[in-house]
Amino acid sequence: MINVLFAARPERWNTYETPLRDALSAPGIDAHLSQEIAPDQVDYIVYAPNSDVQDFAPFTRAKAVLNLWAGVERITGNETLKIPLARMVDPGLTKGMVEWVTGHVLRYHLGMDRHIVNPGHEWAVHTAPLAQERDVVILGLGALGTACAEVLVALGFRVTGWSRSAKDVAGVSCLHGDAGLAEALARAEIAVTLLPDTPATTNLINAHTLAQMPRGAFLINPGRGPLIDDDALISALDAGQIAHATLDVFRTEPLPQAHPFWAHPQVTVTPHIAAETRASTASQSIVENIRRGEAGEPWLNLVDRDLGY
Ligand code: NDP
Ligand code: OXD
Numbered sequence: 348m349i350n351v352l353f354a355a356r357p358e359r360w361n362t363y364e365t366p367l368r369d370a371l372s373a374p375g376i377d378a379h380l381s382q383e384i385a386p387d388q389v390d391y392i393v394y395a396p397n398s399d400v401q402d403f404a405p406f407t408r409a410k411a412v413l414n415l416w417a418g419v420e421r422i423t424g425n426e427t428l429k430i431p432l433a434r435m436v437d438p439g440l441t442k443g444m445v446e447w448v449t450g451h452v453l454r455y456h457l458g459m460d461r462h463i464v465n466p467g468h469e470w471a472v473h474t475a476p477l478a479q480e481r482d483v484v485i486l487g488l489g490a491l492g493t494a495c496a497e498v499l500v501a502l503g504f505r506v507t508g509w510s511r512s513a514k515d516v517a518g519v520s521c522l523h524g525d526a527g528l529a530e531a532l533a534r535a536e537i538a539v540t541l542l543p544d545t546p547a548t549t550n551l552i553n554a555h556t557l558a559q560m561p562r563g564a565f566l567i568n569p570g571r572g573p574l575i576d577d578d579a580l581i582s583a584l585d586a587g588q589i590a591h592a593t594l595d596v597f598r599t600e601p602l603p604q605a606h607p608f609w610a611h612p613q614v615t616v617t618p619h620i621a622a623e624t625r626a627s628t629a630s631q632s633i634v635e636n637i638r639r640g641e642a643g644e645p646w647l648n649l650v651d652r653d654l655g656y
Contacts, residue, residue, distance in 0.1 A: 349641065350388050351380045352406075355395035355415060363415075366626045367393070370634035378637070391637050396421035403427040410640045413633045414650075415624055417491070418571060420544040423655045432650040433636050436490045439625025447569060447621040448495040448539055449502070451593045455537050455565040456481050456504075460591075478503035482534040486551070487541035487570060488514050488521065490648075491622070495539065507534050511547075511654075532559040537567065544571035545655035554579040563590045569621035572597035577608070584613045595621040 351371065353360060360382055371378040386405035394400065395415045403412070404427045411431045414422065419434045454460070457475045465471075483499050485492045488508035493516055499506045500518035507520040509531040514521040522531045532538070538560060542548045552566070553576040560566075566589055568575060577598070583589040593615040594608060600619055608614045636647055650656060 349376070349378045349390040349637070350384045351378050351391045351393060351637065352384045352389045352400075353380060353382050353393050354398040354400040355393070356397060357382070359395060359415070362626045363393075363630065366630040367633065370630040371637070373634060373638070376634065376638060376641070391640065393633055394422070401425070401427075403429070406430075411636065411646065413636055415629065415633075417622075417624070418543060419650050419656060420571065423545075423650060423652050431646055432652065433646050433648045434650050434656070435624055435629060435632065436648045437624050437629040437632050439628035440622045441491060441494045443625070444491045444541075444569065444622035445494050445498050447595075448541075448567065449498055451567045452483055452499060452504070452537055452539065454593075455567075455591065456483075479505065481505065481536055482507065483537045483539065484509065484531050484535035485519075485539045485541060486531065487543075488516060488519070489541065489543075492539070492541035493519075495541065505534075507531050528556070529559055532556055533561070535560045535564050537565045540566070540568045540570040540574050542570045542574055543656035544573050547655075549573045550576045550579075552576065552580065554582065557583040557588055560589070562588055564588070565590055566592040566594075568592070569595040572600070577606075581607055581611065584611060589613070591615070593617065595619055 367380055371380055387407045389406050389409045392406060392409055392412045393415060394412045409430055411433060412428060414432060414434045417435045417440060422432060458473055461471060461473055481504055483504045484507045485496050486509050488510040492508060496506045496508050496516055496519045507522060508514060508516060509522045509527055511523060513523045551574050557579055580592060591613045595617045596619055602608060602616060608616055639646060
């Protein structure tokens, strides 16, 4: 019998208990799942970084922490965590992100706002270019960025992706490293940031990089708030360098009422809803890692603690 601790806010238990139990009932796994297990008896920790568990030292026999979130910035620096940490890659979350990103790219590409808000009832004919005439740049070509890029390619967009290491994604112009960033930004009529929050990505979108984008570019950030220097973005919006930004994530969440993003006419704020982890598919991902742990197979989606993602 293996003991699986569910360490997340109590309300998440209602969402996850049944799908996790269903997934754990797979042949070959004999597991006890609970919100309360003596730490020295726990084999796996299904974990949300905002749970009460912040000290991993008492979990003396635990084999892995299986994160319920894709982002791991709140746990990578935890000195008490010595065992492997896997992040969430969930087909349901990925689909949600693809839909959210595609929707916001299409909003900008088609100029939908012209007609959605039209108090003067102007008969303003505007023909949008076709997708094949539009450059979209995805900063971050991981699980989510790649899935978004593939769908945008299928819609016909000219898609460039940028990552730390070299990639090969069909139909996507793949750039990487510091050398590739300027080239990617220069193409970014619409930029989507799907990078993790790490020391290397903090303030990646700053006065210098915003100035490297084409004038009147659009920015969509479902990654993490610290990717953007907020003051630099507001200056770029005010100057017309950036035409509009859609921001789902922020340095402080919920976004404080006094933050200038709320009132800025060229900013759309969404409340960290770009993509939710979906309990049924996420449970399958978690249990696959438990199966692997028991079989001595390599973990999926292992976090590199030095890189921070
Ligand atoms: P992955 O770890 O799969 O991908 C991260 C990508 O970023 C990789 O392509 C990686 O490059 C690239 N990258 C990391 N550091 C650098 C760097 N210094 N320079 C250039 N590229 C870099 O993550 P996911 O795609 O699964 O998720 C991305 C982020 O999305 C998460 O970290 C999370 O913050 C956010 N998120 C937001 C949600 C929301 O609802 N708003 C929901 C879920 C996730 P390489 O491939 O070479 O390693
Ligand atoms: C996540 C998120 O990291 O929701 O999973 O942002």
